[in-house]
Amino acid sequence: MNTVESLQWRYAVKKFDDTQYISEDKINTIKEAFNLTATSYGLQPVTMVVVKNKDIQKQLVEHSWNQQQVAQASNLLVLCVPIEHTAKHVEQYFNLIKEVRNTPDEILNPFKEFLMSNFETKTQEDLYTWNKNQAYIALGNLLTVCALEKVDSCPMEGFIPEKYDEILNLTEKNLRSVLVLPIGVRAEDDFMKDLKKVRKNVNETVLHID
Numbered sequence: 001m002n003t004v005e006s007l008q009w010r011y012a013v014k015k016f017d018d019t020q021y022i023s024e025d026k027i028n029t030i031k032e033a034f035n036l037t038a039t040s041y042g043l044q045p046v047t048m049v050v051v052k053n054k055d056i057q058k059q060l061v062e063h064s065w066n067q068q069q070v071a072q073a074s075n076l077l078v079l080c081v082p083i084e085h086t087a088k089h090v091e092q093y094f095n096l097i098k099e100v101r102n103t104p105d106e107i108l109n110p111f112k113e114f115l116m117s118n119f120e121t122k123t124q125e126d127l128y129t130w131n132k133n134q135a136y137i138a139l140g141n142l143l144t145v146c147a148l149e150k151v152d153s154c155p156m157e158g159f160i161p162e163k164y165d166e167i168l169n170l171t172e173k174n175l176r177s178v179l180v181l182p183i184g185v186r187a188e189d190d191f192m193k194d195l196k197k198v199r200k201n202v203n204e205t206v207l208h209i210d
Helices: 003-009 024-035 054-061 087-101 105-120 124-148 161-167
Strands: 047-051 075-082 175-184
Touching: 003 124, 024 047, 024 124, 047 054, 047 175, 054 161, 075 124, 087 105, 124 175, 161 175
Parallel strands: none
Antiparallel strands: 047 075, 075 175
16 A cells, blocks of 8 residues: 555544454554654654553553553554753754764854753743644654554544652652554454545645745
């Protein structure tokens, strides 16, 4: 299928087949695609936790508005951002640029100093909001990649982050959960499986200025 056909195939799965699992090759593709997601300044403030543990997934259901997809899914992807985001993370990013591209300091330093001073003027709440926006970019990318790979998914905001953080031991890793994406294989008796996709006409959602 081409890209548009794959996106037509995709929908927010309401029931996964809990006997089927996504192959490691497809999981690796999803991980690589996540790592290639565009982020502001290229700083990559989003971490993806891949859960493949039915006991843990079942524990998380009650903290997910009782959405059973969390337990049924082959894997549960949890998008997280830093609890504390500091100029140290900017420093690490520029060290990586030097390592990968061998870019001279005289070229990097002006931009590096701008970003570091910019970070120091923001509150942690400001940075959390900014980072959470980056997580939504990653989620959108993951939904498209999953569709292209014929991996079913269901994006979720409806969960209790504090409980996820506790069960997954995220706080000790300086992470807080912000979005959840169960992935797997749609169940044959999912009532949504064969329903037509409801979307406005493209002419209503796209404006051309020539």
